[in-house]
Structures are given as C-alpha cells and as structure tokens.
Amino acid sequence: MKDFTEGIQCDYLDTMDMVWERPPTLLDTPMHYCPGCSHSVVHRLLLEVIQELDIQDKTIGVAPVGCSVFAYNYMDIDMQQAAHGRATAVATGIKRVLPDRIVFTYQGDGDLAAIGTAETIHTVNRGENIVIIFINNGIYGMTGGQMAPTTLEGSVTSTTSEGRNISLHGFPIKIADMIALLPGAYYVTRQSVTSAKAVRKTKKALQKAFTNQIENKGGVSFVEVVSNCPSGWKMTPLASNEWIDETIIKYYPLGDIKVPEKG
Amino acid sequence: MKRLMKGNEALAEAAIRAGIKGYFGYPITPQSELLEYMSVHLKNRGGVFIQAESELAAINMVYGAAGCGVRVMTSTSSPGFSLMQEGISYIACAELPCLLVNVVRGGPGLGTIQPSQGDYFQAVKGGGHGDYKMIVLAPNSVQEMADHVYLGADLADIYRIPVTILADGALGQMMEPIEFPEYDIEKHTIDHSAWATRGRINGKRHVITSLYMKPEEMEEINKGLQKKYRDIEEKEIRFESIQTKDADIIIVAFGLVSRIAHKTIELAREEGIKVGLFRPITLFPFPSRQLQALSKKTDLILTVEMNSGQMLEDVKLAVNGQTPVAFYGRMGGVIPQPEEILKVLKEKQNQLSLRKKV
Numbered sequence A: 001m002k003d004f005t006e007g008i009q010c011d012y013l014d015t016m017d018m019v020w021e022r023p024p025t026l027l028d029t030p031m032h033y034c035p036g037c038s039h040s041v042v043h044r045l046l047l048e049v050i051q052e053l054d055i056q057d058k059t060i061g062v063a064p065v066g067c068s069v070f071a072y073n074y075m076d077i078d079m080q081q082a083a084h085g086r087a088t089a090v091a092t093g094i095k096r097v098l099p100d101r102i103v104f105t106y107q108g109d110g111d112l113a114a115i116g117t118a119e120t121i122h123t124v125n126r127g128e129n130i131v132i133i134f135i136n137n138g139i140y141g142m143t144g145g146q147m148a149p150t151t152l153e154g155s156v157t158s159t160t161s162e163g164r165n166i167s168l169h170g171f172p173i174k175i176a177d178m179i180a181l182l183p184g185a186y187y188v189t190r191q192s193v194t195s196a197k198a199v200r201k202t203k204k205a206l207q208k209a210f211t212n213q214i215e216n217k218g219g220v221s222f223v224e225v226v227s228n229c230p231s232g233w234k235m236t237p238l239a240s241n242e243w244i245d246e247t248i249i250k251y252y253p254l255g256d257i258k259v260p261e262k263g
Numbered sequence B: 001m002k003r004l005m006k007g008n009e010a011l012a013e014a015a016i017r018a019g020i021k022g023y024f025g026y027p028i029t030p031q032s033e034l035l036e037y038m039s040v041h042l043k044n045r046g047g048v049f050i051q052a053e054s055e056l057a058a059i060n061m062v063y064g065a066a067g068c069g070v071r072v073m074t075s076t077s078s079p080g081f082s083l084m085q086e087g088i089s090y091i092a093c094a095e096l097p098c099l100l101v102n103v104v105r106g107g108p109g110l111g112t113i114q115p116s117q118g119d120y121f122q123a124v125k126g127g128g129h130g131d132y133k134m135i136v137l138a139p140n141s142v143q144e145m146a147d148h149v150y151l152g153a154d155l156a157d158i159y160r161i162p163v164t165i166l167a168d169g170a171l172g173q174m175m176e177p178i179e180f181p182e183y184d185i186e187k188h189t190i191d192h193s194a195w196a197t198r199g200r201i202n203g204k205r206h207v208i209t210s211l212y213m214k215p216e217e218m219e220e221i222n223k224g225l226q227k228k229y230r231d232i233e234e235k236e237i238r239f240e241s242i243q244t245k246d247a248d249i250i251i252v253a254f255g256l257v258s259r260i261a262h263k264t265i266e267l268a269r270e271e272g273i274k275v276g277l278f279r280p281i282t283l284f285p286f287p288s289r290q291l292q293a294l295s296k297k298t299d300l301i302l303t304v305e306m307n308s309g310q311m312l313e314d315v316k317l318a319v320n321g322q323t324p325v326a327f328y329g330r331m332g333g334v335i336p337q338p339e340e341i342l343k344v345l346k347e348k349q350n351q352l353s354l355r356k357k358v
C-alpha cells in the first residue's frame, strides 16, 4: 500500500493507529468511478467478504459490460470480462468446468435485466451454484445516461427526455422478484448502500450469498443493490442517496425477497 | 475397426476422444445429432454437457469455460452460427482456444435445412466485428469430420484461437464407415496455467478480456493477432491435389462439392478431357500459393460451390489474373450433380477456345 501520509506534515500521524484498511483483495488502483458512485462501495464490500471468507485464490469473477467493465482492475482475483448481457452464461461455463471454485457475476441493470434477461433467467432456472451481484442504478451509466429497464416512471434520461412514459416504454422491471419465483433461486435479497447501516446490511447479504455457494447449497444467490448514479441522474452524491431512500425504495423495497427455508 | 457412423455422431464421438470436457449447444437441424450424442455420452465420460437457452448463451459458456483452460466446444447450424458471432469475436480477441462446428444449411434467413456452403464468408472472413480470423477446416467425408476434430482441438490449443469445422447438412447426416485414430490426450494436453482463470496461482491473478481503452494498446493487441495469423498461414495450410499434374482444367472445390467434383473428373477423363481437382482443406489459412503455382500450368480454373461464389473471391485473389477463373454454384440447399458440373465445364472450355480463336 502506498504511504498516503508521505509528504504531509502532521505530528499526530505518527501516533495514530490504523483502524480501517484497504482489504488486500482490493488492488491499490485509483478507481474510474465517479465520486459518490455506489459501484466503488459495493466493490469494497465484495472484496472484504472474499478476504474474510479466505477464498481469494479460488474465486473467479465475471465483469460485465457497463460501468463496472473494469472491475478486474480493482479486484486481486482471477477475472473474466463478458460480452454485454452474457455474464451469467460465462459464469455458468466457468462453474461447470471448475465446480470447486467460487464464481460470481457483477452486473448492471442494462446488462442483467435488458440485453441479458434470457441468460439471467435461465442461469437461475438451472440453479447454477453462483453469486449474482446486481447493481440496480436505474440508468445506463456507461453509455451516458439512457433509460434502463429499471428506470422509474417519470424519470428523465437521455432517451426519455419527457420522463419515462409507461405507455411508450413499459414498466420498470422488478427482475429480483421475477427470479425469486424460480426454484433455482436459493437466496434473493435487495439492499442499498446509502447509509452506514445499509452498507453493513449489504455486506451481510454478500457474506450470506458467498457462504451459500461455499456450502454448496445449490442454486443462485442473488444480491441486488439499489444504487445511485450521481452523474447519470445529474444529482450530487448526497441528493442521489436521498432520492433512493425517499423515492426509489418505494418501488424497489429493500429486504430479503427469498430466503432459504430452515431445516 | 471401422464402423458405420453419421457425420454428426462421428464429430461428437471424436470430440469426446479428443478430450473435450465441456459442450454447450442449442438444437438446430441439421446438427442436432451432435448435441444429442453429447447429452448422452459426454457426461458419462467425464465431461460437462449443457443444453443452453440459445446460441448466444452457448458461445458465452464456451468463452467462460475456455477461459479456464479447458477443452470445450459448441456446434450449430447457420442461423445459430450467426447468433454466435459477437461471442466468437470476443473469443478471438481474448485468444481462447475452442472448437466450433457449423453444419451449414441453406440461407439466408431461416432458409432451408438442406446442405449449403453459404457461410464461407462468415466463417473465413470473420463474421463478427473487428479484425480477427479463425482457423477453418473443411472436411469432405465422415472420416475427416472425425479427423478434423482432433486436428482442430490441437490447433486451437497451440494457437489459442477458435477453430471452426465448416461442414454441411449432407456431411452431417450421411453415414460412412470410419475409424477413430489412436489419440493420447495426455500427450496433446497443453499447459494453460500461465493465462487461464482457475483461481490465483502463487499470488498472481489472471484476467481474460478483450477491452483495451487506449487505441495504441488496442493496436498492439491487433498486431499480435495479425502476427499469429501470418504464422498460421506459414505453417498450417492443408489442401489436396488430385490429378492436377497433366490437367488442362482444374476444378477448385471444398467440402461436399469436392467429392462430387471428384466424380466429374472421372467422367471428364473418360471423355478425354484432362481435369484435375484442387481442394482447400484449410479455408483459413487458404492455400493461395499452392493454387497459384498450379494455375500457371492450366488453361482454366472452375470454382464450384454450394453458394453464389464465396470461395471464388479467394481463388481469384490467389490466381491473380494469370488464368481465367470460371464459377458454377447452386444455392439454397441444392447439391450440384457430377454430370451437371461436367456440362458447365465443357461450356466454359468452349467459350475459352472460342475466345482464343478471336
């Protein structure tokens, strides 16, 4: 790790203890994400979980096409970059030939719930023993803020200049609820990272998801994170988080959607 | 011992014997027997079989599994091959070894389930986006369907490149006696641990990607690919030359049509017309130099294909105007007959001698 205190004149630093460190699974590379973007928070949580479960050397991640296409620049694990929408098919190929490895996909809403809907549904339906991390930011971040399948009614995007009109553009899709209906889904939850409390809950969900895979419970563990996109939404990071807490979670309520039956 | 087998089944059995450990496919006529055979036998013999939800999913499962350094394949027919093109482009750029089979049917569109060679351009020129190539093998018998599986799997591993076996509906469906060669999988296994994603090794991670944001970097990747393709052109050309030594006319044909043209040669020679056959076995790399050398000694080259003249372009490039090149093709799933080709051959010969007199 770089010594970030280098050059800083401050007597206190010498006497300070390190209380919060970068997990070694997280590479020391400046992130390309916009300031305040949820992607970077979820990256960190994911890598903390990989570190804590001690699966760094047996994990293979799949990065999608979308803002997180460069996820592999930050994650000190083996990774494959998939074509737009095909992350879960790629993950299926990996997991089936290397069943003892831990495999996850990390996908945006355009990737997972528009162009890749078929792969998403069928991967879950086959009950692949993988983790799917779903960043639902309600917009196409990477291509400059077009409507996503998850964009809320009335939201202005670069392709819905008068706001999403249901009669023209259809309804915002609740893909987590859809896949929860499939027997191949083992654990489905929807979380956010808008507050410290929410962050802790998301981390718990990720821990649970990866533990399910490690314990070979069978079936997909699906963690949706209702996320912000300050640049795409043209809001400050704070305002975007408030927007999630006050508005978005009314349509996408947080909490577990499907939990494994005890026994 | 020889046994009677369908082309599609010979491909499948050979694939299992060649150490294919993952098969991902989607049903489509006329290749479904391959998928069905794999569904029964691959799992029982230590491999993974998935009937994917689409060819899009299938090719991306291939990507993922190939990225783990495991021998994997998919098979399809024309419309399914079209769906796979984006994935193939990614595979080519990420330099993943894998075996693809296209049992071509008549197109365009949904077309027909009858045999065709209409996907030559798509396979040989790179049907997906960007500057890439696959090695393309064109068998003309059930025996070669099997042989090319071993060859293709090896070449894919050696060059880290997708290899396509370009067959057609007739080769897939017909039965012929075949023998599976001895093949020691272990001897042919290449260690991919230097790049494959199987979990970090000694603290070092591997990334499989085809994304390079800086144009200079992307150009370097392209240069690397082109260098590999030149190397393949240098080393991996395969072709067959039949009765070309004394030939005044040479038929150029690949796959099924080369079998038919073989019969045409016999018929022609019975009538005293000296005809030979040049058959490219690798469509990429195309045996251009070999064809060019032959063309110098002949009066006429007749390219015959089951399409509107796709390989014809490569033939013309090879011959480079030194010898007249004529073309005869049937489309939409129609198979040309030997007599039909002979008739065309005579017509073209007459036209040529008339022109010479003028």
Ligand SMILES: Cc1ncc(C[n+]2csc(CCOP(=O)(O)OP(=O)(O)O)c2C)c(N)n1
Pocket: A065, A066, A067, A068, A084, A107, A108, A109, A110, A111, A112, A135, A137, A139, A140, A141, A142, A143, A148
């Ligand atoms: C086949 C294909 N179509 C379109 C694109 C262009 N594209 C890149 S990212 C993207 C949208 C990604 O949005 P999302 O999945 O929501 O992720 P985000 O960027 O918001 O994180 C699109 C349409 C592409 N790369 N490939």
